[in-house]
Amino acid sequence: MHVRAQTRELRIGNLPLGGGAPVSVQTMATADPHDAAALSAQVRRCAEAGADIVRLTVPDVEAARVLGEVGKSSPVPLVADIHFDYRCALAALEAGADALRLNPGNIGGRERVRAVARAAKRKGVPIRVGVNSGSLERGETLVSSALKHVKLLEDEGFRDIVVSVKASDVPHTVAACRELAERTDCPLHLGVTEAGTFLPGTVRSSVALGILLSEGIGDTIRVSLTDEPEQEVRVGLEVLRSLELAPPGPSVTSCPTCGRTRVDVRMVAMEVEAALERHARAAARGGARPVLPHVAVMGCAVNGPGEAKGADIALCGGDGEFLLYVHGRPVRKVPVSGAAGAVLALLAGDPA
Numbered sequence: 001m002h003v004r005a006q007t008r009e010l011r012i013g014n015l016p017l018g019g020g021a022p023v024s025v026q027t028m029a030t031a032d033p034h035d036a037a038a039l040s041a042q043v044r045r046c047a048e049a050g051a052d053i054v055r056l057t058v059p060d061v062e063a064a065r066v067l068g069e070v071g072k073s074s075p076v077p078l079v080a081d082i083h084f085d086y087r088c089a090l091a092a093l094e095a096g097a098d099a100l101r102l103n104p105g106n107i108g109g110r111e112r113v114r115a116v117a118r119a120a121k122r123k124g125v126p127i128r129v130g131v132n133s134g135s136l137e138r139g140e141t142l143v144s145s146a147l148k149h150v151k152l153l154e155d156e157g158f159r160d161i162v163v164s165v166k167a168s169d170v171p172h173t174v175a176a177c178r179e180l181a182e183r184t185d186c187p188l189h190l191g192v193t194e195a196g197t198f199l200p201g202t203v204r205s206s207v208a209l210g211i212l213l214s215e216g217i218g219d220t221i222r223v224s225l226t227d228e229p230e231q232e233v234r235v236g237l238e239v240l241r242s243l244e245l246a247p248p249g250p251s252v253t254s255c256p257t258c259g260r261t262r263v264d265v266r267m268v269a270m271e272v273e274a275a276l277e278r279h280a281r282a283a284a285r286g287g288a289r290p291v292l293p294h295v296a297v298m299g300c301a302v303n304g305p306g307e308a309k310g311a312d313i314a315l316c317g318g319d320g321e322f323l324l325y326v327h328g329r330p331v332r333k334v335p336v337s338g339a340a341g342a343v344l345a346l347l348a349g350d351p352a
Helices: 036-049 061-069 086-095 110-123 140-154 170-183 198-216 229-242 263-286 302-309 335-345
Strands: 010-012 013-015 026-030 054-056 079-080 099-102 127-132 163-167 220-222 251-254 294-298 314-318 319-324 329-335
Touching: 010 170, 013 099, 026 229, 036 061, 054 061, 054 220, 061 079, 061 086, 079 086, 079 163, 086 110, 110 127, 110 140, 140 163, 140 170, 163 170, 163 251, 170 198, 170 302, 198 229, 220 229, 220 263, 251 263, 263 294, 263 314, 263 335, 294 302, 302 319, 319 335, 329 335
Parallel strands: 026 054, 026 220, 054 079, 079 099, 099 127, 127 163, 251 294, 294 314
Antiparallel strands: 010 013, 314 319, 319 329
């Protein structure tokens, strides 16, 4: 791991960004931008999954008003995503958006960008300049376009700027972000745009983000998936955990299964991971730093007992049930339906 690049420090709501602050995880809501109840519920689910920031599209002035309503109860800062109509940006600022995301190339010209910059400066609200490979003007590169628009904002005396340059493939995204990191001290938002469905999108995003973050580049990330936004958050959080840029999460070892397996290892392993994640989040909300055990979920007796010796808690599969181990010692048998609950009971201090 390289030393992290030093970038300007700013705040999105109460969240510090840049200047050595922890790398944050973002996602974007997919609910109807005019449905405050649906958006609020989705924002809460994203926050519970680990999101630090949630972006909401603002296609019209009414959606800006709805963003303001959602923001009143949001547990995380909200970013207004603006395209085509600068008046939506002005309305979002008035409604209380914590930040704006602009693609200055489609916002309607210099004067309109300047009008947004002046309003954002008055409000003390940061702007992310977001440039994607599909929205470049003739002869521009991702980096040249981004820097042109950064200069336009800075010429207005506006410096609370986050920048992103995203392609839909790993090599171009990595190359552009490396170049940008050398040419600006603005905090960088990392991501692969239109990365795809869950599996290919996760792989592409993880490779690109892993390369850049390991080189010390990046202050906030979004994993863009054709999937639920909570899934984006979970992948992003695991990327940060794998690089030790976020506190460790649940540690679950599980086998790939084979023809010997007589229990649903995949289902139980996922249930255990989800249960441990909920336990960790509940502890964190209470101000505690949770101590999470290493849990092994194994399918049969070939490797199960051996893995159990190295795990704090282990579930070793038999014929339609699991044998529960604690610190390497067999304790009792548990049904498949009660396996995750047995792990949680041990965390709560109830061995039964």
